[in-house]
Amino acid sequence: MVNPAQTDAVILVGGRGTRLRPLTNNTPKPMLPTANYPFLQHLLARIKAAGITHVVLGTSFKAEVFEEYFGDGSEMGLEIEYVVEEEALGTGGAIRNVYEKLRNETVMVFNGDVLGDTDLLAVLGTHQDKNADLTMHLVRVQDPRAFGCVPTDADGKVLDFLEKTEDPPTDQINAGIYVFRRELIAEIPAGRVVSVEREVFPRFLEDGRRFYGHVDSSYWRDMGRPDDFVHGSSDLVRGIASSPLLDGRTGEALVDDSAGVAAGVLLLGGTAVGRGSEVGAGARIDGSVIFDGVTIEPGARVKDSIIASGVRIGANARIENCVIGEGAQIGARCELMGGMRVWSGVSIPDNGVRFSSDA
Numbered sequence: 001m002v003n004p005a006q007t008d009a010v011i012l013v014g015g016r017g018t019r020l021r022p023l024t025n026n027t028p029k030p031m032l033p034t035a036n037y038p039f040l041q042h043l044l045a046r047i048k049a050a051g052i053t054h055v056v057l058g059t060s061f062k063a064e065v066f067e068e069y070f071g072d073g074s075e076m077g078l079e080i081e082y083v084v085e086e087e088a089l090g091t092g093g094a095i096r097n098v099y100e101k102l103r104n105e106t107v108m109v110f111n112g113d114v115l116g117d118t119d120l121l122a123v124l125g126t127h128q129d130k131n132a133d134l135t136m137h138l139v140r141v142q143d144p145r146a147f148g149c150v151p152t153d154a155d156g157k158v159l160d161f162l163e164k165t166e167d168p169p170t171d172q173i174n175a176g177i178y179v180f181r182r183e184l185i186a187e188i189p190a191g192r193v194v195s196v197e198r199e200v201f202p203r204f205l206e207d208g209r210r211f212y213g214h215v216d217s218s219y220w221r222d223m224g225r226p227d228d229f230v231h232g233s234s235d236l237v238r239g240i241a242s243s244p245l246l247d248g249r250t251g252e253a254l255v256d257d258s259a260g261v262a263a264g265v266l267l268l269g270g271t272a273v274g275r276g277s278e279v280g281a282g283a284r285i286d287g288s289v290i291f292d293g294v295t296i297e298p299g300a301r302v303k304d305s306i307i308a309s310g311v312r313i314g315a316n317a318r319i320e321n322c323v324i325g326e327g328a329q330i331g332a333r334c335e336l337m338g339g340m341r342v343w344s345g346v347s348i349p350d351n352g353v354r355f356s357s358d359a
């Protein structure tokens with residue numbers, strides 16, 4: 001059995017998160033509140049629960065934000081170190097860049113934006129049983145067309161590494177957790193941009209390395225797009241996806257103790273309401289993520305949306321499937337729908353302006 005205490009965790013958190021703009025203009029994606037905690041905190045809690053304690057964060061974009069929040073990790077019972085890329089080095093370059101900080105033979109690398117439930121010890125177990133150089137967590141999904149597919153043979157050996165295709169040969173996709181033997185990391189080219197998916201994995205495959213898949217059907221979601229972010233947060237709140245931070249607190253909604261929710265408000269569908277937010281009488285919020293310091297005035301309806309910090313949603317406004325950036329002011333009775341994104345600080349005046357990207 002691999003001793004998790006003798007495994008390093010590396011988390012890649014240096015991406016710009018462009019698909020979640022404007023939320024990521026000032027906040028790195030892994031720090032966005034998800035079920036009322038920075039997304040990364042859920043992952044760190046899972047890592048800790050598995051018994052891994054040494055964590056290295058590969059940072060680049062807004063690097064300082066991580067250390068300000070998590071410090072040396074001792075509050076979570078972890079030892080967290082930070083490595084900063086002045087220029088983002090890509091997923092492979094980022095892994096190579098933390099090499100000097102590694103202490104153990106076994107290194108578990110995580111994409112910092114995947115919400116998952118897989119049994120981390122089982123992934124480490126497969127790595128050891130197969131005496132692998134590299135083991136990748138593969139998850140079975142219903143529709144693999146949007147993802148890179150990774151077929152394996154009967155023994156679990158990886159056969160190929162395929163780009164998105166309309167006709168995938170397998171339902172197993174790269175789930176964004178990789179266990180490396182440390183020496184392999186030294187072989188990744190240093191000091192330049194390298195993609196782990198496009199360059200490192202295909203090369204290891206070509207070189208005939210012992211490259212295995214750990215396949216399961218656990219909960220899995222890439223949080224990179226607004227609709228996945230909304231659903232991932234709601235799945236955490238409802239306990240469909242698990243997080244050690246929420247044990248015993250799951251339900252239809254999660255409301256921070258410092259938030260104010262008036263009488264007659266309906267909070268449904270795994271809605272999260274963050275610190276100091278206020279929701280006025282008769283509002284209805286369904287399946288949405290409300291960050292900190294948000295004001296939702298009486299009678300407003302918000303569905304499947306992300307409302308960033310400091311936003312005001314006017315009385316009787318209707319917001320559906322939208323992303324509202326920090327500090328935006330949405331006037332009373334406005335209707336915004338169908339994937340609209342309102343940039344940070346924008347003000348939309350009162351009285352029934354109707355915007356929909358579907359129209």
Ligand code: GTP
Pocket residue numbers: 012013014015016017018019020029058059060085088089090091094111112113224
């Ligand atoms: P998009 O711009 O929306 O595609 O998001 P992203 O920049 O986060 O890219 P992607 O979702 O493909 O990244 C997967 C994971 O790798 C995320 O956790 C990123 O933070 C991380 N990542 C991507 N590129 C880099 C990089 O150059 N350096 C580091 N340290 N991490 C990276």
